[in-house]
Amino acid sequence: QVQLVQSGAEVKKPGSSVKVSCKASGGTFSSYTISWVRQAPGQGLEWMGRIIPILGIANYAQKFQGRVTITADKSTSTAYMELSSLRSEDTAVYYCARGEPGDYWGQGTLVTVSS
Amino acid sequence: EIVMTQSPATLSVSPGERATLSCRASQSVSSNLAWYQQKPGQAPRLLIYGASTRATGIPARFSGSGSGTEFTLTISSLQSEDFAVYYCQQYNNWPRTFGGGTKVEIK
Numbered sequence: 250q251v252q253l254v255q256s257g258a259e260v261k262k263p264g265s266s267v268k269v270s271c272k273a274s275g276g277t278f279s280s281y282t283i284s285w286v287r288q289a290p291g292q293g294l295e296w297m298g299r300i301i302p303i304l305g306i307a308n309y310a311q312k313f314q315g316r317v318t319i320t321a322d323k324s325t326s327t328a329y330m331e332l333s334s335l336r337s338e339d340t341a342v343y344y345c346a347r348g349e350p351g352d353y354w355g356q357g358t359l360v361t362v363s364s
Numbered sequence: 365e366i367v368m369t370q371s372p373a374t375l376s377v378s379p380g381e382r383a384t385l386s387c388r389a390s391q392s393v394s395s396n397l398a399w400y401q402q403k404p405g406q407a408p409r410l411l412i413y414g415a416s417t418r419a420t421g422i423p424a425r426f427s428g429s430g431s432g433t434e435f436t437l438t439i440s441s442l443q444s445e446d447f448a449v450y451y452c453q454q455y456n457n458w459p460r461t462f463g464g465g466t467k468v469e470i471k
Contacts, residue, residue, distance in 0.1 A: 284460070286408075294400075294408065294451055296460040310459035311365070344407055349455045350398035352419060354407035 251275040253345055253355035260361045266333040269358045271345030278326035279303040281348045285319060285330040287341040288357075295341075299349065300328060335362045366390050366454055370463035376471040377442050385466045387435040387452035396456035399428055399437045402465075403448045411450075412437065442468070 256270040271283060284299040298309035302321035309317055313332070321328045328345055342357040367390040377383045387397065395415040400408035410419040412428035415435060425440040439446055447470055452463040 286462075293465045294402075294453070294462040296453070296462060299460075308458060312459075346408075349460070350400075350410055350413050350453060351408070352410050352413075354409075357407055 251347065251353045253347060253353055255343075255345060255355040255358045258359040258361070260363065261335050263336055263362055263364055265335050266331060267335060267360050268329055268331040269343050269345075269360070271328045271330070271355050273326045273328070273347065276347070276353075278321075279323050283319075283321060283328040284346045284349065284351055285317075285328075286344045286346060286351070288344070289338070289341040292341075297330070297343075302328065332360075335360075337362050365459055366393060366457050366461050368452055368454055368461050368463035370450075370452060370466050372466060373464070374467045374469060376469050378471045379444060380441050381471075383439040383442055383446075383468055385437040385439075385450055385468070387430075387437070387463050389433045389435075389454055391457075392432045393454040393456035395431045396454060397428075397430070397435050398453045398455065399426075400451045400453065401446075401448045402451065408451065439468075 252274045254272045279302045282299045285297040298319050300307040300319045307319045318331045340362045345355040347353040369388045371386045397415045399412040402408045416428045427438045429436050449465045449467045451465045
């Protein structure tokens with residue numbers, strides 16, 4: 250069956266960058282978009298951007314423009330989300346999801362930004 | 365960006381009762397509206413897409429309706445496993461946006 254497995258939790262310093270991976274199995278990776286959604290502690294869901302792996306084209310929410318980069322490696326069926334210039338407000342669980350809307354989700358990756 | 369407003373923020377319902385959740389878009393999203401369920405410590409789970417189509421494996425007690433700017437998720441008879449937070453999301457315009465969520469709690 251389809252599975253999205255994300256990389257492990259990260260602790261980062263303010264001003265640094267984090268790169269989270271999302272490896273897909275059980276389906277045709279390139280046929281679907283991969284979106285990234287985050288959730289701050291006790292808060293709702295926030296859409297960050299998405300990529301179409303077969304085209305390599307990404308779209309981003311204006312809020313994250315310039316700080317986020319979403320890429321995909323078709324050879325390993327893995328998508329990546331890199332967020333730079335981290336600040337404390339970026340502390341959140343980051344999810345990847347397949348398709349629009351997301352029918353399969355990764356387990357989430359906690360990114361903690363703290364000095 | 366399109367603002368999605370969910371109401372109420374919290375809904376207290378007894379098991380076996382009906383729950384009706386609302387989602388309003390600040391402008392038309394056609395039928396490009398999804399509903400998700402999220403339980404503590406878990407990823408969201410897709411319930412409804414296209415405003416009214418149940419996702420694979422979703423029980424028939426979940427139903428969605430609406431189009432344009434007004435949408436409703438109805439849970440016909442709440443089971444214990446349905447107590448959770450529910451989010452709507454529009455995927456008609458950029459950026460995709462979520463509502464703030466409705467928490468369905470046990471009365």
